[in-house]
Amino acid sequence: MSLRRTFPLLLAFLLFAEATLADKALPPTVIQDPYYGEVLFDFYQEDYFPAIVKLLAARKASRLPNHDAEAELLLGGLYLSYGQHLRAAAIFERLLADSVDPSVRDRTWFFLARIWHQRGYIDEARLALDNIQDELPGSMDAERRLLLAQILIARGEYAAAIELLDGWRDRTEWASYAKFNLGVAMVRDGQVAKAANILDELGQLEPFTEELSALRDKANLALGYAYLQAGEPREAKKPLRRVRLNGPFSNKALLGVGWADAEREEFGRALVPWMELHGRSLLDPAVQESMLAVPFAMAKLESISQAADHYLNAIEAFHEEDDRISSTITALESGRLLNSFLADNAGDTTGWHWSIGELPDGAETRYLYHLLASDEFQEGLKNYRDLDYLARNLERWQNSVGVFRNMLDTRQRAYATRLPVIEDSLERANLEQMVDRKLSFDARLEIIEKNHDALALATDQEFALWGEISMLESTPALSADIPEALDARRRVKLMKGVLQWQLEKDFKERMWRVRRDVRQSGEALVDAQRSRRRVNESMRNEPLTFAGFDQRIGSLEPQITELRVRVGDAMDRQRVFLQSIAVNELQAQKQRLQTYTVQARFALAAIYDLSATGGDIAP
């Protein structure tokens, strides 16, 4: 195969996101086996499943003699991209031990750690990170340290996480995330005061990206609620008011600001943020809570009838919302939601990098927005999607195998019909006799050449002429001693001389032509013998070939059937799992609404009670 430009593969998959960069920066590699290039063609299109199949097939058929070692690495990379992390790890553990460039080895472990962490394989992720020996390039090293900190926190090793994060001294956005995680580790380690300082510092950073703004909001929210819980409402307001008015955390912050005022008996002030929440989406728990908070403040401000109206509205709204959630649960249990994911995010690409691009329309997705974004759900959905791909793949093969069997039967029948005809014609073609005739021709030619027998190569016409001349020569009348006979004898002699001269002149050329024709016949005979051997061989092998195909089809067919059943079962299991976490989430939302409803009813009863007896209202 010709020289082909491509960049080193290992880096190609390790730097999937930065692949174009690597493409430009790295020296070219030579593709020597076209089947290897064919795998790359699929790989570069992120069609990992067919790429793996073609690579496995090419290896089994020994089509990659020049890419043996690379093929193994490529396979590891493809497994990694396809989400076969356990397979990928087994290959890397074997290959990366000694022979590969250390920087490549470290990156490989890093990406494996990332996948494992995302899939919840915390211990494996930790081990993979431990395998990294040197500093990773660019921001990858910061990401590695953050990942390690997260793993330490997940494993409850707070002191180690704090030690790792505390020394982070740069001014990048990574440092801000490190600081946030440091705060988390400290809170969980019981160092609440120190954590508060860190969150306060983070809550005042000057964000230069949307992500940093969100992080700043998150820190302020956490700090504000920490103060609220500690009974320090005045302190709580400061960080809560730093949260942006329109962001993912704004509702919760507005609610908190209201509570901070309410804690200080400033119910009029509290109503301002709570009323702001009133107009927002009821899907948000903070908005739901505000529907109770508003009438609570109103009652405190002695607007009893308004408070009663708000409680009644809240009960009504909670009831409607509860109904909607119940129908969502029913829809979920019917499997419609998951199927809509398969339909709306179709396309045959599979693998670890896949994520939901767009949510399908429908009420379910509104309630599950946060859940759908979680790793747990996303990873489960990836599996579900991959299983669906496998199911369709196996269905296609099952149909194809039926076609293969028909094809084989047809071929066998055609062979059986043709075989007697071929055998008959082979019998009639006596090649041995032809060879004998050719050999006798050779012998005759030898004699003709040796004797310079020009007449032997004469044409039929010349031969007839020669015969006539000879006959004339022996005519008795020509022997008479008269002038006419003498003249006739001279003419006959002249004719014979001319003919002989002609024959002698053409002898060499005729000899060459005859030899050429005999040689060509010999070659044709050799070809015929060769074809006959092939036909004989094919007659011997064909039944074996048929039997071989028959046996292969026979063994693969039940495997397809069995795997289809198992894939179907796994899909059911995955669906039930995904549905159960979604339903649990919805049940929690229902539970919260029911609690709020009880609280509203209780408060309403208290108001009615108050109207009757006069007194204070409990929240």
Next chain:
Amino acid sequence: MVKFRRASGVLGALMLSILSPVALAQEPAADGLAQEEFRSIDQDVQSLKDEVLALNRDLFLLEEELLFPANSQVAFFLSLDVGEYFVLDSVNLKIDGKEVANYLYTDREADALVRGGVQRLHLENLKVGEHELIAVFTGKGPHDREYRRGATVNLEKGLGAKYVEIAITDRVSKQQPEFDIREWE
């Protein structure tokens, strides 16, 4: 359709989620059972994928050997080593006057070729002997001009399997793409 927004990028993924200080102080892995169930399903899926991949490998080879036996098989590959002077749009392939492939490239496919992928354009059964191959390419040449060019070659098919590489390369001296058809036994 609701546009979906995940906590974007790596940074988002590295934020430990908190919605309240209670969550901030929560011990991790609150739902250990769900995590265990996820892992168990995940491991099953991994092993199923493995088995289906191995089965696909065997079926892939069976199909190829059945439809294109080694003694008559000819595989036509297309490779591209261009960037500057040619952007590939389509390829048309004729064998002995009969059109066997007419392929239009998507951007993704063209990009995969530029990055070093090699496409198996066509697989054919051919008898022993001589055959004529005509390949016609269209695309964008230098200065974004429409480009169309053909190449013809007579192939000699022997007894075993054979592959033919149709290579398109940039020719710096003439500032244009060059087509080259090579045969491999």
